[in-house]
Amino acid sequence: MFTELFRHIEEKTALTEADKRGIPNFFVPKRLRKKQFLLQEGEYCRSLAFVARGLLKSYTLDGGGQEHISLFAWEGWWVSDFKSFLFDEKAILSIDALEQSEVLLIDRPNYERLLVEVPAMERYFRILYQNSLVTKDRRLIVSNTYSAREKYVQLITTYPQIAQRVPQHLLASFLGLTPETVSRIKKDIREEA
Amino acid sequence: MFTELFRHIEEKTALTEADKRGIPNFFVPKRLRKKQFLLQEGEYCRSLAFVARGLLKSYTLDGGGQEHISLFAWEGWWVSDFKSFLFDEKAILSIDALEQSEVLLIDRPNYERLLVEVPAMERYFRILYQNSLVTKDRRLIVSNTYSAREKYVQLITTYPQIAQRVPQHLLASFLGLTPETVSRIKKDIREEA
DNA sequence: CCCCTGCATTGATGTGGATCAGGAAGCATT
DNA sequence: AATGCTTCCTGATCCACATCAATGCAGGGG
Numbered sequence: 001m002f003t004e005l006f007r008h009i010e011e012k013t014a015l016t017e018a019d020k021r022g023i024p025n026f027f028v029p030k031r032l033r034k035k036q037f038l039l040q041e042g043e044y045c046r047s048l049a050f051v052a053r054g055l056l057k058s059y060t061l062d063g064g065g066q067e068h069i070s071l072f073a074w075e076g077w078w079v080s081d082f083k084s085f086l087f088d089e090k091a092i093l094s095i096d097a098l099e100q101s102e103v104l105l106i107d108r109p110n111y112e113r114l115l116v117e118v119p120a121m122e123r124y125f126r127i128l129y130q131n132s133l134v135t136k137d138r139r140l141i142v143s144n145t146y147s148a149r150e151k152y153v154q155l156i157t158t159y160p161q162i163a164q165r166v167p168q169h170l171l172a173s174f175l176g177l178t179p180e181t182v183s184r185i186k187k188d189i190r191e192e193a
Numbered sequence: 194m195f196t197e198l199f200r201h202i203e204e205k206t207a208l209t210e211a212d213k214r215g216i217p218n219f220f221v222p223k224r225l226r227k228k229q230f231l232l233q234e235g236e237y238c239r240s241l242a243f244v245a246r247g248l249l250k251s252y253t254l255d256g257g258g259q260e261h262i263s264l265f266a267w268e269g270w271w272v273s274d275f276k277s278f279l280f281d282e283k284a285i286l287s288i289d290a291l292e293q294s295e296v297l298l299i300d301r302p303n304y305e306r307l308l309v310e311v312p313a314m315e316r317y318f319r320i321l322y323q324n325s326l327v328t329k330d331r332r333l334i335v336s337n338t339y340s341a342r343e344k345y346v347q348l349i350t351t352y353p354q355i356a357q358r359v360p361q362h363l364l365a366s367f368l369g370l371t372p373e374t375v376s377r378i379k380k381d382i383r384e385e386a
Numbered sequence: 387c388c389c390c391t392g393c394a395t396t397g398a399t400g401t402g403g404a405t406c407a408g409g410a411a412g413c414a415t416t
Numbered sequence: 417a418a419t420g421c422t423t424c425c426t427g428a429t430c431c432a433c434a435t436c437a438a439t440g441c442a443g444g445g446g
Contacts, residue, residue, distance in 0.1 A: 060334055060338065062338055068334070068337065068338050070330065070333060070334060082323075082326060082327050082330060083327045083330070083331070086323065086324075086327065092334075115316075115319070119312065119315075122312075122315055122316055122319055123308075123315055125319050125323070126308070126315055126318050126319035126322065129319060129322035129323055129325075129326055130275075130279065130318070130322055131279075132322075132326055133275060133322055133325055133326060133329065134275050134276045134279065136326065136329040136330070136333065137263065137275060137276070137329070138276070139333060140263060140329065140332060140333060140336065141253055141261070141263060141285075143333065143336045143337055143369075144261065144336055144368075144369030145253065145255055145261045145369070147402080147403095148402075148403065167422085167423065167424090168423075168424070169422095169423070169424080175337075176336075176337030176338070177403080177404090178403075178404060178405080179423085179424075179425095180403085180404080180405085180424095180425085180426085181402090181403055181404075182424095183424060183425055183426080184403090184425090184426085186424095186425095187425080187426090340432080340433095341432075341433065360392095360393070360394095361393080361394070362392095362393065362394080370433080370434090371433075371434060371435080372393080372394075372395095373394090373395080373396085373433090373434080373435085374432090374433060374434075375394095376394060376395055376396080377395085377396085377433095379394095379395095380395080380396085
């Protein structure tokens with residue numbers, strides 16, 4: 001279960017053998033079956049989750065109970081309600097599994113200890129967050145300058161695999177569009193070719 | 194010039210006197226007058242900028258030459274085209290000063306050296322980025338679930354000072370709305386009271 | 387003092403994408 | 417084979433916000 005995590009860390013910074021022996025002690029593995037919740041809106045988010053296998057979605061519910069997906073997390077991604085985790089607030093996000101999944105959980109005390117006791121992890125998270133900021137910045141720009149069609153095209157060219165793993169109406173939700181709109185966009189593209 | 198930076202760092206993590214003597218050597222101060230560019234689209238972004246005094250805006254230009262503001266940066270904020278800075282790509286953002294400003298610049302080699310030589314700074318940036326992610330996440334949710342009016346209200350309640358410092362059509366751009374729409378929203382709110 | 391440029395306001399009109407409604411195909415459960 | 421659930425498609429209508437256009441006003445430079 002930790003090989004995926006180590007691979008992910010070592011893409012960013014070096015780990016000693018001692019690091020590798022120590023790190024697993026900070027985490028708790030967990031299996032999730034399809035549709036099982038990792039977090040529900042209103043709870044307190046007690047841990048960060050690293051996805052070792054599978055696929056989860058993270059989303060808010062609006063007034064009418066409609067899902068608005070903010071993230072798909074598959075192998076190599078972290079998920080949580082970050083604000084709830086860091087500041088002990090109630091979560092506004094729900095997270096559940098789209099496929100049977102395996103995650104590694106780290107709670108707040110272990111997270112803080114890990115950062116202090118293993119400097120490589122402080123560095124890893126700095127780089128991880130740094131890169132995440134780059135992609136969030138891009139997503140924000142896309143979200144308020146692109147048309148519905150441009151958003152859709154941008155998504156499937158950036159993550160070509162995603163359409164195979166995620167049903168279309170969930171892609172629509174992620175893009176802030178309705179399923180009808182995405183269906184029509186696909187049709188238009190089809191008919192042009 | 195560095196007192197603002199130290200204040201900002203020490204909100205997040207402790208600095209020794211040795212740290213404080215060392216840190217200024219990694220930065221170059223720069224003054225900007227109103228409308229002066231810190232970065233133009235198409236250039237390579239060579240440094241991160243910490244705003245010690247003043248106010249800058251960071252924006253993209255769309256096909257029709259229209260500005261889409263992605264960030265206002267005032268005292269205590271960092272600005273850059275992060276993707277360009279980190280990955281040596283051409284910048285898609287332009288950054289210029291809305292008020293006469295003073296910034297502290299750190300280039301890539303100094304940034305990397307600083308992170309390694311001053312562990313407190315590795316920690317500072319990890320926490321800075323961690324917090325930025327929380328606010329970007331929130332902005333993304335707002336951006337594709339809120340109505341124009343909700344976006345406006347959310348902005349001025351979160352940053353009440355902003356309407357005093359930033360002209361209204363730039364707020365509109367930041368929110369992804371037209372100036373006309375913002376004007377009408379203000380009118381509606383006025384008339385309700 | 388006047389003209390120019392930039393900003394805010396207001397009204398009229400247009401439109402991208404939402405909403406509402408219906409239906410068909412695939413798949414799992416019984 | 418029947419039942420229901422999920423996913424996707426298509427058409428008709430609607431609406432929030434953009435676009436287009438005109439006006440007023442403030443500040444700044446000659």
